[in-house]
Amino acid sequence: MSQRSKPQRPKLRILSYLLVITFFGIILSVGTYYSYYAQVGERGVNEVNAVLMSENKKVFEPVLPDRNISLPQDFQFHPDFQHEWWHYFANVEDESGEKFSIQWSFFRIATDERETTGWQSPQLFISNVVITSKSQVWKEQRLARGGIGQAGMNNRPFRIWIDNWNWRSLGTTPFPGRLSISTDTFGIELNSITKGPYVLNGENGYQEKHDLLPVASYSFSAPFLSLNGSLTLEGETKVVSGTAWLQKEWGSGLLGEGQQGWDWFVFNLEDGSSLSINRYRHNQQLPYVFGTLATRSGRVFQLTEADIEITPLNNTTLFNGRRLPLQWIINVPEHQINLTTRIQRRDMWLPFVIPYWEGPIMASGSHEAVGFMQLTGY
Template structure:
């Protein structure tokens, strides 16, 4: 396992953290001063709402996503991120969840390089079992080599964490991340097609305002590798995984509080992704995508979805987070009740949210992940 000097890494991370904190504080107070009194400010809306004094490219419905070229960075847009979720099992049948996220956030629309680069990179890795969580976050300034991307061959990195492949797409690919307390090396390959959700990749997220993003998903993945969980514990695991890439400018509108997002593998050949965007003084906006590994994609509209929280749970930080949900999509005979594997998965990072593995019962016996923001 290759690691950088602990002290060098801490020094770089502290410097980068100061930059990001200064950026976020400035954005926060700017929004606080200009927002109407009835608009609630939270960490998610603060970071992902478009900045009025900056001009980034808009997300438009007549610009279809193209593969493999759109796996590259889109620096003309304000935000970009990757999410990877894996439900894996060791040789003794113990289950683990693995999460890797990689964010690019532009502080302004300039093209400056080096230390003046407007690009901020944030990544985190989380491993969880039914009773324990291993997690770490990295923050970096773009333009100085600490984080970035190459497109051919494909590679994204921050410090000594990276995802790489030999081609222009992420798969077959390898995720490697090492910290002072845990590490992982995972190999991932597709076992089904990519999915371009929404309208050729254009995914609307508000029924009245032009809030949208571009999106690519890989809902059918197989993963295998090793988790290093401290005390010389090396765990060989295999399982299923899911990845998405999303980009845009202003991924939330003023007045949006956050979202509730579920990814569920219904069986070997069907995966469901369902999202619920919450607003102040307005009903939630919902959408879903049902994908099959023979290439069929079904877009599901808000009025076809019933999705309600069943039970809130108090986190250690005092937040009340709904950890159990009911999801009903009559048109496709989907009727699910979800529960979390480990409730202690509020992630107190720069972009904070609850995220972790879930199980569902009802019309299907399903596994997947849940992400809850804005609570």
């Protein structure tokens, strides 16, 4: 019996080693998981504010309230500032009545304040595009270094591009303009024109984002756009038409210390007006809330926290384990606006360089509305 049992000992020893390694592997994984989420909870560290926070070692042009927005000049790049981005949200319908939502973003982020060309340029460009239907999502991201011609901007005529994705117009403003995007799985050709005035957010385009820290940006939007064009999906081209919203924003350090992220909603209401609501979240502080209500006739109402009631409902756990509120109640009592939002799809977490949830939403209550929601820092 003793001779037959000896060959089993190496196998038992190997099995014991494997069990020990597995045990410590599990402990290490759990420890890393809880360590990361403890940092997020205690210090407010996440992928968004790690990129967009101000850094004292870097010198960029400050965002000050005495600078007024000037159009069309301010459609151009502002390289003296650290961040700059365009957001384009569109709701379209094809000839058979099928509906699609389109999200296109174009970011410029400077790693430092140097003014150099070629591969030494500190400018980074990021562009995201997402198309959503009732049953499917198409998405892609492009990244480029500034200074080598892969991405950039021209003012006369207006054009911004990254690779073969571009927005171009015949004049100095984006409108009328054409968004052209081509990938291996989908394509976009959309022509947009303005059907209402531009809207300056905040005080003449100066938008504060914290009640104590000097965190602000310059911001304006074109929320009244009409569009037509085509979508190519899975090899089939569809003629589409609809409405869209474009917002431009730039600054230096769009998040301050302790800011975790933001919740942003844009709505086109059934009465023809547009509503933008922002909720900037802070670590161990109350959120900072602001918004803009605008009409096609040119009336603009700047909304403060005193004007807005915004309540997130139950959190939803996504497939990646992140928990975030996907349904909200948004009221603006003075303007008789009472909205309850609902999403079209829950699987709209976008695992881009700066990850966030962004997708089409609808709202009902005092008004019927369609729009988009962006949730970052969760």
